[in-house]
Amino acid sequence: MTTDTATAGPGSGAANPSGVIHDIGYRTYDGERIGRLGIVRALYWHSLRSAWGLGRGSKAKIVPFLALVIMCLPAVANAFSVSRTGIRAIAYDEYMFSFQLVLVLYLAAVTPELISRDLRNRTLPLYFSRQLRRTDYPLAKVSALITAMLGLTAIPELLLYIGTIGSRHGASEVWHETRAFFPGLLLAVVYSVSFAILATLLACYTGRRAFATGAVAVFFFGTWVVSSALVHLTGFRPHYHHGPDGTGYFVKPGDPGIGPKISGLLNPANMIEGMKEWIVGRAPENSEIPYPGGFGAVNLAVLVGLCALALFLLMRRYQKASLL
Amino acid sequence: MTTATTPTADAAVPAAGPGGAVIEASGLTKRYAGASRGTVTALDGLTLSVPAGVIGLVGANGAGKSTLIKILLGLLAPSSGSAAVLGYDVVDQAQRIRTLVGYMPEHDCLPPDVTATEFVTHMGRMGGLPPTAAKERAAESLRHVGLHEERYRLIGTYSTGMKQRVKLAQALVGDPRLMLLDEPTNGLDPAGREAMLDLIERIGAEFGISILVASHLLGEIEQICDSLVAIDAGKLLRAASMSAFTKASAVLAVEVDEGSAQLGAALKAAGLEPRRDGRALLVRLGTSEEESDRVYDAIRDAVADLGLPLNRLERRRHRVEELFADEAFDEFERAYGAAGGAAESSVSAPAADSTSGDPDRSTESTDSDPGTTGSETADDH
Numbered sequence: 001m002t003t004d005t006a007t008a009g010p011g012s013g014a015a016n017p018s019g020v021i022h023d024i025g026y027r028t029y030d031g032e033r034i035g036r037l038g039i040v041r042a043l044y045w046h047s048l049r050s051a052w053g054l055g056r057g058s059k060a061k062i063v064p065f066l067a068l069v070i071m072c073l074p075a076v077a078n079a080f081s082v083s084r085t086g087i088r089a090i091a092y093d094e095y096m097f098s099f100q101l102v103l104v105l106y107l108a109a110v111t112p113e114l115i116s117r118d119l120r121n122r123t124l125p126l127y128f129s130r131q132l133r134r135t136d137y138p139l140a141k142v143s144a145l146i147t148a149m150l151g152l153t154a155i156p157e158l159l160l161y162i163g164t165i166g167s168r169h170g171a172s173e174v175w176h177e178t179r180a181f182f183p184g185l186l187l188a189v190v191y192s193v194s195f196a197i198l199a200t201l202l203a204c205y206t207g208r209r210a211f212a213t214g215a216v217a218v219f220f221f222g223t224w225v226v227s228s229a230l231v232h233l234t235g236f237r238p239h240y241h242h243g244p245d246g247t248g249y250f251v252k253p254g255d256p257g258i259g260p261k262i263s264g265l266l267n268p269a270n271m272i273e274g275m276k277e278w279i280v281g282r283a284p285e286n287s288e289i290p291y292p293g294g295f296g297a298v299n300l301a302v303l304v305g306l307c308a309l310a311l312f313l314l315m316r317r318y319q320k321a322s323l324l
Numbered sequence: 325m326t327t328a329t330t331p332t333a334d335a336a337v338p339a340a341g342p343g344g345a346v347i348e349a350s351g352l353t354k355r356y357a358g359a360s361r362g363t364v365t366a367l368d369g370l371t372l373s374v375p376a377g378v379i380g381l382v383g384a385n386g387a388g389k390s391t392l393i394k395i396l397l398g399l400l401a402p403s404s405g406s407a408a409v410l411g412y413d414v415v416d417q418a419q420r421i422r423t424l425v426g427y428m429p430e431h432d433c434l435p436p437d438v439t440a441t442e443f444v445t446h447m448g449r450m451g452g453l454p455p456t457a458a459k460e461r462a463a464e465s466l467r468h469v470g471l472h473e474e475r476y477r478l479i480g481t482y483s484t485g486m487k488q489r490v491k492l493a494q495a496l497v498g499d500p501r502l503m504l505l506d507e508p509t510n511g512l513d514p515a516g517r518e519a520m521l522d523l524i525e526r527i528g529a530e531f532g533i534s535i536l537v538a539s540h541l542l543g544e545i546e547q548i549c550d551s552l553v554a555i556d557a558g559k560l561l562r563a564a565s566m567s568a569f570t571k572a573s574a575v576l577a578v579e580v581d582e583g584s585a586q587l588g589a590a591l592k593a594a595g596l597e598p599r600r601d602g603r604a605l606l607v608r609l610g611t612s613e614e615e616s617d618r619v620y621d622a623i624r625d626a627v628a629d630l631g632l633p634l635n636r637l638e639r640r641r642h643r644v645e646e647l648f649a650d651e652a653f654d655e656f657e658r659a660y661g662a663a664g665g666a667a668e669s670s671v672s673a674p675a676a677d678s679t680s681g682d683p684d685r686s687t688e689s690t691d692s693d694p695g696t697t698g699s700e701t702a703d704d705h
Contacts, residue, residue, distance in 0.1 A: 025530065026468065026527075026530060026531040026532075027464065028499050028532075029453070029457065029461060029498070029499035031453075031454070031457050032454060032457075033423070033453065033454075034452050034453070034454060035452065036419070036452075038452065039449070039450055039451075039452055042449045042450065043449075043450065046446060046449070055442075056437075057437075117435060118435075121432075121433065121434060121435040121436070122429075122431055122432060122433045123433050123434070123435060125399070125427070125429050125433060126427070126429070126433055126447055126450070126494060127450055128399055129397050129399065129422060129425070129429075130422055130423075130447075130450050130451045130452070130498075131419055131422055131423055131451070131452055132450065133419070324394060324399055324400075
């Protein structure tokens with residue numbers, strides 16, 4: 001096809017020694033090409049690396065790694081606590097709920113970089129004029145963000161586990177610990193998947209980085225404040241009461257009624273927390289979220305439905321011709 | 325990430341041979357169902373077949389150039405009709421087409437916070453190149469478009485001309501068989517335009533890559549094109565090889581300081597069909613030598629008889645507005661006949677807005693000798 005062009009000759013490829021800069025003319029590329037799946041994988045890796053600030057400037061690494069350090073601090077503290085006093089600092093299945101703030105901060109910082117940047121710079125037409133299908137791009141991006149989030153959620157859980165079994169003796173104790181660990185790990189996955197999908201959807205509607213950051217932060221914080229306030233306003237009383245002299249006492253949890261249960265659905269973290277209480281069959285003693293009983297099935301259904309809807313909207317967003 | 329590599333070198337073989345059509349369309353129509361403005365027809369029954377080489381796609385802004393390119397890339401689905409690129413159907417085999425085509429959009433599409441090398445490498449990866457090959461080809465592409473040491477700088481620090489080069493490089497990085505360039509000279513100064521056009525011509529001639537160049541300035545891309553497709557309001561005006569365009573009829577521009585109205589009347593009386601274009605009168609040269617001579621003589625006589633100060637007499641190639649020539653000449657006649665010499669009645673073709681940005685029009689010499697100007701501009705191709 002281009003026999004009359006390259007002075008380097010067709011097909012010489014890598015045989016040409018380099019090192020001296022000449023104008024060697026145009027060389028065609030006859031080497032292998034990765035297929036569409038390979039490209040999706042390349043985009044996934046590229047996005048995953050940028051989610052941790054790798055391949056970007058040093059400033060881009062600050063937030064992700066600071067978030068990871070903060071997330072891991074309780075696990076490290078727990079290791080000391082368990083080895084010295086035998087008292088566990090934090091439970092596996094309360095870890096993510098207690099530190100959702102850090103997860104949201106991470107997402108607010110990273111999602112705009114992954115999603116809004118290509119919208120803002122109008123780079124998307126360059127992707128879509130290549131082999132990628134319209135759905136490949138958001139799928140690669142959301143997968144990368146989920147994986148990045150897993151690093152932020154699963155690593156602390158793992159550290160917590162390792163730190164604890166270091167002080168456990170005997171197979172039965174380790175086994176007991178391991179059985180407690182797996183629900184925590186599963187929760188890390190649930191948090192990563194749902195938070196990442198929702199944050200991606202929020203960011204894909206704007207090319208402005210600040211707006212995307214704001215949308216993610218306001219959505220997770222705002223709904224959390226509203227949901228938690230409504231849980232209490234609709235009649236939920238915590239099981240743990242603080243006394244005036246610093247002591248406290250537990251009251252027997254009664255049925256909180258439907259109001260607090262529904263209020264708990266208004267925020268992803270509260271929803272997941274309620275779902276977890278339903279699945280493990282008990283609420284933590286100082287829980288802010290009422291034990292939902294059979295209503296937990298609704299929590300699960302709403303969570304799955306919400307994520308499915310978000311994915312659908314995300315895919316639809318990238319079908320739009322106006323992105324070209 | 326390298327495990328899924330599949331050798332698809334066979335995909336790079338164009339289905340259309342060197343003699344075959346690179347782009348074909350038949351009855352290609354695209355309508356947008358606008359919510360507020362009703363249905364907009366962007367392309368209207370476009371039928372064409374263009375051979376390999378550098379192809380000019382000319383039309384005014386909004387004529388449907390970008391829509392056509394996006395349909396050819398398979399990014400937009402045609403409302404009706406069909407099109408094929410390199411022998412592949414744009415609807416059924418869009419993905420195959422996109423492995424063989426490089427696209428340079430009209431608008432800005434570069435992230436400012438990465439270096440050109442990083443960006444073009446990434447785009448090479450997204451085009452299906454393995455990591456090492458992507459790096460090598462990115463460096464080569466950037467070198468071909470004339471970015472050397474600058475390629476390690478952040479794109480945000482680049483001038484418009486350099487950004488256009490990066491856009492071109494990312495289209496080139498995957499070693500395409502066809503490049504679709506949407507207004508590549510947009511926003512460039514005259515020197516930058518020249519450089520960009522030279523580059524495109526070189527890619528077409530030396531690299532053996534077919535190129536479709538969209539522009540609203542025919543005067544600009546006619547220098548580098550092998551064939552030309554002119555569209556207006558979504559309809560095909562003409563699609564032909566460049567030589568067919570120039571052979572059809574060259575045009576002579578006559579410019580006088582004053583009295584262009586009388587000159588027009590005199591030329592009409594001499595049996596010619598003058599047409600106003602800005603300050604100049606355009607007169608068709610015949611296809612044969614004798615006819616041209618007759619036209620030159622008629623003009624010389626008319627100018628001499630009226631004693632007008634002749635400013636310029638030059639031979640021009642077709643420009644966008646001249647593709648509308650028939651209507652335009654008629655219009656001139658009407659306007660002329662009615663006003664009886666309204667000198668400033670500006671009659672121009674629908675796409676005449678292109679004259680404002682035409683670089684070589686103003687740099688043309690004002691030599692009044694018809695012989696030298698004629699040969700000077702006649703065969704620069």
